[in-house]
Amino acid sequence: MLGLSKKDLNLLFIVFVLTMCAPFILNPFPEGSAMAQFNAGYPDLMQRFVIFGIFAIGFNILFGLTGYLSFGHAAFLGVGSYSAVWMFKLLSMNVIPAIVLSVMVAGLFSVLIGYISLRRSGIYFSILTLAFAQMSFALAYSVLTPVTGGETGLQLALNDPRILDGAASSAGNIPVPGLFGLEMRDSTFLRLGDWVFTFNVGYYFSAVIMLLSFYLAIRIFRSPFGMMLRAIKSNQQRMNYTGLNPKPYTLAAFVISGMYAGLAGGLMAAMDPLAGAERMFWTASGEVVLMTILGGVGTLIGPVLGAGLIKYMENIISKINSEILHGWFAFMPDGIEDFMVAIVYPFIGKGWHLTLGIVFMLVVIFLPGGLVEGGQRIARMFRRKKTTQDNTPGTTEPAE
Amino acid sequence: MDAIILQILNGLDKGSAYALIALGLTLIFGTLGVVNFAHGALFMIGAFCAVTLSRILTISHTIVDETQKDFLGNPLKVDVPYVYDWFGEATGNVIIDWAVPLSILFAIPVMILIGVIMERGLIKHFYKRPHADQILVTFGLAIVLQEVIKYFYGANPIPTPAPDAFRGSFDFGLMLGFDANQIIYPYWRLVYFAFAAVIIGAVFAFLQFTTFGMVVRAGMADRETVGLLGINIDKRFTIMFGLAAAVAGLAGVMYTPINSPNYHMGMDFLVLSFVVVVVGGMGSLPGAVLAGFLLGILESFASMGAVIDLLPGINQIIIYLVAIIILLTRPRGLMGRKGVMED
Numbered sequence: 001m002l003g004l005s006k007k008d009l010n011l012l013f014i015v016f017v018l019t020m021c022a023p024f025i026l027n028p029f030p031e032g033s034a035m036a037q038f039n040a041g042y043p044d045l046m047q048r049f050v051i052f053g054i055f056a057i058g059f060n061i062l063f064g065l066t067g068y069l070s071f072g073h074a075a076f077l078g079v080g081s082y083s084a085v086w087m088f089k090l091l092s093m094n095v096i097p098a099i100v101l102s103v104m105v106a107g108l109f110s111v112l113i114g115y116i117s118l119r120r121s122g123i124y125f126s127i128l129t130l131a132f133a134q135m136s137f138a139l140a141y142s143v144l145t146p147v148t149g150g151e152t153g154l155q156l157a158l159n160d161p162r163i164l165d166g167a168a169s170s171a172g173n174i175p176v177p178g179l180f181g182l183e184m185r186d187s188t189f190l191r192l193g194d195w196v197f198t199f200n201v202g203y204y205f206s207a208v209i210m211l212l213s214f215y216l217a218i219r220i221f222r223s224p225f226g227m228m229l230r231a232i233k234s235n236q237q238r239m240n241y242t243g244l245n246p247k248p249y250t251l252a253a254f255v256i257s258g259m260y261a262g263l264a265g266g267l268m269a270a271m272d273p274l275a276g277a278e279r280m281f282w283t284a285s286g287e288v289v290l291m292t293i294l295g296g297v298g299t300l301i302g303p304v305l306g307a308g309l310i311k312y313m314e315n316i317i318s319k320i321n322s323e324i325l326h327g328w329f330a331f332m333p334d335g336i337e338d339f340m341v342a343i344v345y346p347f348i349g350k351g352w353h354l355t356l357g358i359v360f361m362l363v364v365i366f367l368p369g370g371l372v373e374g375g376q377r378i379a380r381m382f383r384r385k386k387t388t389q390d391n392t393p394g395t396t397e398p399a400e
Numbered sequence: 401m402d403a404i405i406l407q408i409l410n411g412l413d414k415g416s417a418y419a420l421i422a423l424g425l426t427l428i429f430g431t432l433g434v435v436n437f438a439h440g441a442l443f444m445i446g447a448f449c450a451v452t453l454s455r456i457l458t459i460s461h462t463i464v465d466e467t468q469k470d471f472l473g474n475p476l477k478v479d480v481p482y483v484y485d486w487f488g489e490a491t492g493n494v495i496i497d498w499a500v501p502l503s504i505l506f507a508i509p510v511m512i513l514i515g516v517i518m519e520r521g522l523i524k525h526f527y528k529r530p531h532a533d534q535i536l537v538t539f540g541l542a543i544v545l546q547e548v549i550k551y552f553y554g555a556n557p558i559p560t561p562a563p564d565a566f567r568g569s570f571d572f573g574l575m576l577g578f579d580a581n582q583i584i585y586p587y588w589r590l591v592y593f594a595f596a597a598v599i600i601g602a603v604f605a606f607l608q609f610t611t612f613g614m615v616v617r618a619g620m621a622d623r624e625t626v627g628l629l630g631i632n633i634d635k636r637f638t639i640m641f642g643l644a645a646a647v648a649g650l651a652g653v654m655y656t657p658i659n660s661p662n663y664h665m666g667m668d669f670l671v672l673s674f675v676v677v678v679v680g681g682m683g684s685l686p687g688a689v690l691a692g693f694l695l696g697i698l699e700s701f702a703s704m705g706a707v708i709d710l711l712p713g714i715n716q717i718i719i720y721l722v723a724i725i726i727l728l729t730r731p732r733g734l735m736g737r738k739g740v741m742e743d
Contacts, residue, residue: 069532116728123435123531124727127678130671131720138720143713282671286539293536346551354551357543364537365525 008218011300015214019207022046023197030194037319040312043187043200044271048311050203050210051267056291056303057210057217058260063289064298065226066253067233068118071126071285072133075113076106076258078140078280080265082147085154085275092164093175095184095205099266106262107255114254118247121236133285140277153276177270179205184271202271209267210304213260218300220256229253261288290360296370305371310356318352406583407700413589413658415696416596420651421673422680422688423600424644430620430683431637434523435531437538440670441545442645445514446652447661448549449507451558454499457483498563500656507653508646515645519638542666550663562588562657588657595654599647600689606643607685616640620683675723681736691734695719 004012018025027041040046059073080102087098117128140148148154156174177184184202191197220226228249231239239246269275278284287310295306322345329337347355367374421443428436460479468476483492495502522541526534561567566587607613619626619633626633652661659665676695680687701707703715714721726733 067532069535116724120727120731123535123682124678124731126535127674128724128727131675131723134671135717135720138716139713142716283667289536289539351547351551353543354547357540357547361537361540361544364533364540365522368533 002215004218005222008222008300012211012215012218015301015304016211019050019211022049022203022207023199027195027197031196032194037324038316040316041198043185043198043203045311045315046200046203047206047267047271048315049308050206051264051271052288052291052307052311053304054206054210054213054267055261055264055288056295056307057213058257058264059288060257060292060297060299060303061217061220061229061260062253062257063292064303065221065229065233066250068121068250068254069126069289070117070129070254070257071282071289072113072129072131072136073257073261073288074282074284075133075136075280076110076261077265077268077284078136078275078277079109080106080262081269081275081279082140082154082265083262084266084269085156085273088156088162088177088269088273089160090163092162093177094164095177095179095266095270098177098270099209099263102266102269103259103262106265107259109262110255110258111251114251114258118250118254130282130285133280134282137277137280137282140280148275148277150277153274155274177273206267206271209263213263214300214304221300225249225252290356292370294360294363294370296372297368299369299372302370302372309371313352313356317348317355318350320348322349402578402583403704406585407704408697409583409585409589411697411700412593412693413696414699415693416593417651417655417669417692418673418676418696419689419692420596420599421648421669422676422692423603423685424648424651425673425677426680426683426685426688427603427640427644427647429677430685431616431640432519432523432527434526435534435538436523437535437670438518438542438545439538439644439648440666440668440673441542442511442514442648442666443652443655443669444549444661444663444666445545446507446511446649447560447656447665448553448652449510449649450500450503450560450653450656451553451661453503453506454496454560457481457496457499457502500560500562500653503653504650507649511646511649512642514649515642516638518645519641523641542670546663546666553663555663557660557662559660560656562591566591566657592654592658596651599650603643603647604685612636612639672719675719679723679726679733681733684733684735687733687735695722698722 002009002012023041023046025041026046027039029035029039040049055073055077059070062073063069083105084095084098084102087101091097113129113132117125117132120128141150144150158174162175179201182201184205185200186202187198187200189196189198228239228244228246231244232246232250236246265275265279268279288307291306291310292303293306294309295304296302322341325341325344325348326337329340332340345351347358363370367377369376421439424442425436425439428434428439458481460481462477463480464475465478466475468478470476481492481496483495486492487495518541522537523534526537569584569586570590571584607617615626615631615633616636619631619636623633652666655661672695673692676691677688679695680689680691698718699715702718708715730736
């Protein structure tokens with residue numbers, strides 16, 4: 001079905017179910033309970049999960065398949081955001097034209113940058129993309145202020161033309177992005193006892209787009225084109241000798257991943273119609289690298305997991321403060337309680353970056369395949385146990 | 401004319417910082433073949449060595465001074481640094497005033513130790529892995545180091561002034577026959593430039609004129625053969641890593657009066673230093689130094705009013721622009737060696 005093998009179809013189905021039920025899955029703790037702070041089922045965060053999932057899926061097409069490590073991918077995300085906001089300002093608050101434009105602009109931008117950067121490989125490619133992204137950031141921050149809004153960022157205003165919608169909503173406010181009358185920020189709530197589940201239009205819109213881009217990524221991974229990209233990673237020279245030119249394939253991968261980043265940027269603007277230059281800063285590019293590596297580079301589901309993990313840490317772990325910690329360890333004697341809090345405190349709250357850095361280093365050192373490899377190893381361990389149990393003493397092994 | 405001289409001078413101190421960091425990066429890359437993204441963090445740690453020492457020197461105990469009265473007429477409580485007790489007040493003041501230069505002595509052993517621990521503990525295991533992995537793990541290490549510093553010192557920049565003697569500005573114009581106040585230049589930046597020149601000279605002399613340096617250079621050229629000759633090249637390369645860390649740290653120590661250290665200053669410098677290394681040519685020490693000064697001076701020329709009027713925003717992007725042009729036209733950088741990371 002859908003041109004996928006059974007295994008991929010299962011994976012797609014699992015991702016489909018997970019994203020569609022995310023408001024339930026991410027909200028396992030009842031409102032008002034001590035664990036409620038671990039609930040991630042609020043619209044803003046769920047939107048970020050899927051949007052950064054898209055970003056990471058796209059990055060993985062470039063880095064995971066071709067092995068080209070780009071340190072400037074956030075530039076495309078930023079460009080996508082800017083173009084989406086401009087579409088909101090000029091044409092209409094409908095998100096479809098905005099997202100289409102942001103993908104197209106990011107695509108064009110990545111053709112330009114990719115064409116130049118891909119003349120080199122290895123660390124030089126990383127530095128070139130980094131240089132381009134930093135240039136875009138610096139320009140967006142200073143000279144291009146009329147286009148990008150400079151330091152304050154690009155925002156909607158009441159006197160924007162908005163040719164199709166009119167400048168202001170009926171109430172006289174700045175209109176909000178929507179999809180044919182459905183406002184992105186609309187939510188319905190479902191109350192089941194103490195649990196409150198939020199179903200947000202923007203989240204479901206992004207989730208559908210994420211599923212589409214995930215499907216597209218699977219098709220790319222399994223296509224002959226994906227095969228070519230893997231060939232570039234494993235041995236470019238051999239590919240040359242077989243009479244294939246790797247350049248167009250690499251450029252295509254670069255542009256595709258740039259368009260994914262633009263899509264993510266457009267979606268970010270659609271959820272919250274403003275765009276700032278800090279989205280293009282190189283640490284933002286570093287973040288998507290972290291996500292992809294943490295999840296598992298070159299795997300299908302890994303980048304999405306990594307994006308989810310990092311965004312969860314950023315939003316949930318960072319909110320834990322020392323009082324909450326004292327609450328957790330309250331059952332211990334006072335001295336030990338203070339001691340435990342003192343030990344744990346640097347790693348949570350504002351220090352969550354430290355945890356992230358340590359986890360990231362551990363993953364790079366011990367689990368180059370990321371969380372996915374970790375999961376596979378654990379699964380294999382269980383399977384091995386099973387097979388050893390199956391080996392009842394009666395069966396004989398061939399002597400080898 | 402005076403504007404040009406002033407811009408060259410302005411470029412020198414930034415260029416010295418770039419050159420020092422790039423020199424360390426190249427030392428590590430040329431010897432161990434490792435792309436060290438944590439080098440900016442080493443620069444930052446160096447700067448915080450200066451902060452630490454000036455804090456240590458001002459550790460005080462409170463005494464009640466009978467000669468002074470507060471506004472209620474009670475004897476005033478005064479914080480007296482221990483340094484006063486040991487060396488007397490005058491000498492103590494001088495020591496506290498000179499905390500930044502004194503930190504050099506403090507920073508060298510600390511940075512060498514950190515460098516050696518880093519190499520033996522982490523980087524050693526990454527020689528055989530692809531460059532992408534090395535970049536990633538050192539990038540993670542940089543985040544960790546940065547966060548540790550942030551935890552202990554907070555997120556705000558910590559002003560660390562230069563000694564009183566260097567706080568003023570020097571009127572260069574008078575020396576060259578211009579009017580007074582035409583070309584003035586802070587003393588400390590002159591000191592920084594001179595210091596960078598000394599360090600760079602010392603590193604080159606060490607590599608060029610000592611037996612140890614000779615072995616290291618031989619190892620850079622052909623590691624295997626040197627190993628086959630019965631020389632423990634790994635040990636020497638570890639020491640070189642410590643040395644490179646010390647160079648970065650010293651660059652950081654002396655930079656504190658110019659720019660108050662904060663926990664992300666390393667990352668800001670790292671990106672630029674990488675660009676510098678690539679422009680100079682991977683693995684070429686003279687190239688790194690040359691490119692450092694060149695880009696520093698270019699950057700300060702690009703921030704001249706006249707140039708900005710002509711090409712707005714050029715001061716922000718000039719370094720990257722030059723890097724892109726050089727990488728595309730001279731694949732090996734300015735002075736890159738043949739066969740070192742050419743793809």
